[in-house]
Amino acid sequence: MQDKVTQIKQLKYDRDVSYAYASSRLSKHWNNHNMAWSDFMQKLSQTVRTKEDLADYNKMSKSEQADVKDVGGFVGGYLKEGKRKAGQVMNRSMLTLDLDFAAQDMTDILSMFYDFAYCVYSTHKHREISPRLRLVIPLKRNVNADEYEAVGRKVADMVGMEYFDDTTYQPHRLMYWPSTSNDAEFFFTYEDLPLLNPDVILEEYVDWTDTLEWPTSNREQSKTKHLADKQGNPEEKPGIVGAFCRAYTIEEAIETFIPELYDQHSTDRYTYHEGSTAGGLVLYEDGKFAYSHHNTDPISGQLVNSFDLVRIHLYGAQDEDMKADTPINRLPSYKAMQTKAQNDERVKKQLITDKMSNAMDDFDVIEASNDEWDETLEITSKGNFKASIPNIEIILRNDPNLKGKIAFNEFTKQIECLGKTPWNKESRHRQWQDGDDSALRSYIEKVYEIHHSGKTKDAIISVAIQNAYHPVRNYLNSLTWDGEPRLERLFIKYLGVEDTEVNRTTTRKALTAGVTRVMEPGCKFDYMLTLYGPQGVGKSAILKKLGGAWFSDSLVSVTGKEAYEALQGVWLMEMAELAATRKAEVEAIKHFISKQIDRFRVAYGHYIEDFPRQCIFIGTTNKVDFLRDETGGRRFWPMTVNPEKVEVKWSKLTKEEIDQIWAEAKHYYDKGEELYLDPELEEEMNAIQSKHTEESPYVGIIEEFLNTSIPKNWQDMTISERRDFYKFGDESISEQSSELVQRDKVCALEIFVECFGKDKGDGRGSMELKKITNALRQVGNWQVYDGNKEGKLKFGKEYGKQKAYVRDVDIDDLI
Template sequence: MRVAFYESAQDNVPRVEDVTWPQLRALFTTHRRSQCPQSPCPSRCPAKNGPAWSPVDISERRRNENVRAVTLAVFDLDHLTAEQLAPLDELERGGYAFALHSTHSHRPPDYCLRLIMPLSRPVLPREWPAVRTAALALLRVPADPATKDLSRLYYLPDAPEGAEPFAESTDGRPLDVDELLASARAGLPVTASPSAPSAPMDAASTTTDQHHLGSLLRRHARPENKALIGRVLRGQPLAPRGSQDTTLQQLMSTVAFCLPTDTPDAAIVELLRPCYAATDWEQGTEHLISEALKKLHRARVRKTERDAKRLVEHQALWERLGISTRAITSTSELTPTDEGQADPDEWMKQLVTYETREETRLRNLEANIYTVLLHAPEWRGALRFNEVTKELELSGSPLRADVRPDELDSEIAVWFQNSEYGRLGLNPKPSHVREVLRIVARQNAYDPLRDYLEGLVWDGKPRIDTFLERYLGATGDTEHLRTIGPKWLISAVARALRPGCKVDTVLILEGPQGLQKSTAFRILAGEWFSDAPLDIGNKDSAALASQFWVQEMAELETVRRAADVQALKAYVSRNEDIYRPPYGRVTVRTPRRCVLVGTTNSEEYLRNDPSGYRRWWPVRCTSIDIAALKQDRAQLWAEAVVRFHQGEQWWLTEDQAERAEAQAKERSETPNDGKRDAIVQWLTRMSPARRPAEVPLLQVAEEALGVPKGQLNAATDREIASVLRDLGFRNRIQCVSGVRRRVWVVPEALRNAPEEKPATAGHRPH
């Protein structure tokens, strides 16, 4: 197998050698001795910097894009207990080959080990994430997520003077790459051997669990802590020196109160490790982790005490309403809530009641409908407002799954009347429910587009600089393509994460019919893509711009139809949209979330515009790699998200704008060509018998060119008259009932030309 070696961590030029597993076993079980400059050893101890290696076949320099294949699986098992490492015993029983050695920070019972396992074949870079995930499921031991980095460098075994090194290795079978890939694709568990006993998988051992923990923190953290949680989960530094301890206390309190109490410490450490590593903590990362765990454990004690009190109060409230059978019976059933936040399970206190001799009754009020639909366990989170589509959604409610939106108010009213709330007096009419539904849904608003983008994790491999060339087969000015490609992706991220921000440019894909230009945009935007026809003067177009992420102007019909170039530019440049939503009582003003894109088969499609063409970013495409787009879609957006958060601008500099202007100007119509075609088509689509012998200029403007009467002016009249002359029309003065007007005589060739049938409706070309 091929392995890369380096002189030290500063060496970026790999020396790739062919080695055997027995040679590697000997290498990984022999420790060199180093002298630490102080005691205890600092986290970034300079003594451990020495000979290093990387389990890859790589070319040129140490960069992810230069990795040809992964040849060994490596997992760093840092700061684990003996209990957490126990599943490793199954590897030997399963007959696997492996080498296991201590690293520089190894101080039992705080174990720091590195596990190396041979593979049945070299793993392609694109296969590695799936292989690694499946291998972690096999190991059932939490591993440092940094080991997923393709070109990561590892020190050869090293132990400080006075520390006892550990190493063992076995011969046996390698990890079966194809078996791991198959299990990852099928979503099936992997077992070490048929006879190996099953054990519960550690929550930290799969990416899915880590994502779930992050989602819980984002969902349940109180508002003032959400920015901190977002920063930490993106792997950004905790805080500058001077405020680190306070911020760490705030973070670990949120973690303790928002995550299940039985979440393993190792899972939390792995979740937060990128943030810890990025933080300039004076005593080093390991000390930071130790302090974080202390604060976590203290916060968990407070949570346990608070939840016990919550449980008692909760049961008493249900007994007061005479429905003690519905009370929660254990603290694990309580809704997670951040420290200092109102208890969501005390919602019954908000119910408006009155007393009779026999019992406590509920008032039949909208306030009680609102309280139940928002807070009751059966309804909590069931009615949601989608911030992208602007629609009310129903999910996980006590109603049947196929309830139609127009029947929802009646179905909920019937549910109330048949429930315990109805027995206690809450029997609303459908009209009363209808008044409350949207208010409740707004309280449960969610943003699936933001959740998707912020949940992505970039693998560190640069892709978006060559996005247009690599995935869309773009040709032409390379520097220009590598400027606008990443800027378009980042602008789309900006509109998603910062609605209403300034984005006044349109990426246009040019190419022959059947190239799948629209499909490319559909893959990138997923469910948030629309190619519905746009009419910039229609309120529906304002609604479309507020409900989708990528809005296509298919075959640039919007550009061609636009009679007023300035109105089109104003629509493209708009930062917010004003429209009346379906069944809405008033117009709403929403920040624009979409980016506009175009597709065309033509070479000249931009209307003549003396003020310039800087808003249009045309790209000539030769081939589109649909398979690669599907495979790398998440990583393209993940990289764009990272660069957006780093502050990279998505607009052009003055020099870049001049280059873009020149590119777009090449696509503008030569004077009057568009009008010539439109006038000819207008006439030839009539039967020869119906064609007029002469027409006034106003009729040509309105019917052939779509110019409203109110937008005609002297300049437009002159331009249309020039086109008519070029086509062979001649003008004369006509007198009707004493009224003189100028008309244009249609040339004989156009009066007698064969009728042109409109194109048959069919599939729109991509």
């Protein structure tokens, strides 16, 4: 038999359509896809020939026929999560309607009544004398599941409801790809016309959301026996109407909104005050509906739900001047009632309960109770929650699954999740991550049907700031010192540090600085207590115990953004083996330790921010001369550990004792402890620092040079004569110059030339001169000259005025 297939030409009216497809009706997962309508028709114009002939097919059982014609199929829209079931249809891009009772001239009928694009193809049972066709109509815009059936029924009614299968209007209904028995005719045709505008169709209804208005076939109508059945369960109505009906039964609506109009007559009966009869208002189906037999009642002769009961009584007079065919949802009374309902607290809470209950299948830990909500959400006239930042903030503050879960950690400067959420069952505090953003959006969209990524992000930040907390500050404020001193002897007891006033004081001040930095971020404290001693004593271990969750030893640099980022969320930073400082220039080290505020832009941040320091540094090293800078060493407070003098092993330090140590430090903070040493202890610390300063190899040479007595007429001698004297001693000078005196001043260039035998011209910018200058600072009994603003003295015609170093004598005697 010859097929009747209209060849597809270039379309004038085309668009991309979305559809879901699978290889079988039994498939668990369906693939969503997009394709041009013209290409989609091309697929529908080609059939799969099956092995059986039509006569054999008609003899098969229904299940056998299903197996034969199952060559894969499609749903004309997008399926959520690829699941083909009720409630999973996100949208439909085309109508797919089965003409199971088609007339033989069906294509002529369609062409007569339809002025929009469509295509028709034959299904497996099709015969010329008994047509079985499938009608596919692309839509100008995608429709949701509710709109789909309303549009589909109205389009079917244009040519006659009786032609169509009664179940064909289901949004999730599967349609098989074309298949044909080996001896049967395949039919396909199409019309290239403007795309069907669903809004035009929906406007033909008074209220398309009212299923009573939807066209039905005589087959369907014969099944409808009661008026209530026709209306459908009012509690299941979409939007604000359904929410109101779920929140208020007829009895509750009368008691709350119109108690002055009705008196209860008996069970399920009320009397209208203005009526002439008693008990004329009858309630049905447990208060879902009411029918008034009172002729004077505004709802006389009508079966109404609780929403319409209140609407007509309170606002019905506003409709008097409206045309009779005005859709209900455009009546002034409807809009007024809509506003009243959307501002009603009980309706708002009902909507919250509904949304959360509907999401229970998606989230195992969900709690549907709304009893604890302190605030209610703004809703639209359609009964949806407004997609606004304030609304999302209210959700984050009140939803029992989200309340108190999002907070800003003022210490780490990060947003945190403080417990279990519908998408993550971890109860520990953890950093809020990108995945949490996505999961929260999914939760809010599924539960509250609010879709707005940007506003959700803004609400997260806003609520997190509202819930800001500081874990270290909270910890310190929770402690109570028992009055027993422990702090000053911490390192003496557990690391064998010598029990001296300077060691006790620096321990007290360093840890009190830790408290101060938390209570007053960015406060000035530019010292670093440094533990020196052999490995294995427990230097790092005891610091880790002290800092707990806020300890770190990950500092690998003291320059740049990387160094600043490493300090965030750290209270006690160990500079282990001073690894970080070894890689930096001296000035960078001094600058880093003394810095009070770090300023940088965080990764993915939009602005440069200030981060006041909230940490202290404690160094650890096993190198005795760990100080490399003679001028910057004052920032380090060295402390020598001694394993032989350890009183208690560090591992015995308990959490309770650590709490008391910090409580004591908090006590000193409260008393106003100064964070620097007094002059006497500062002098003692200078001596300790000198012992730990790396000595220049030039020190000994220069020291011997300076301790060599020189002729009294030294300033009159030439450089060559001076070098000879230094090399050969008294033998190189005359008797007139034989009187020797102690040198009382020197300059770096003089040492460069006379001690090391270099030429003056080589000294400009020389690294050797810098090394000599550094070594001079380490030579005992010599100091930088400060007798004038320049710090310079005359060094004869050979050197002129130079920056001077002088022996510890009365500088007034120098010229």
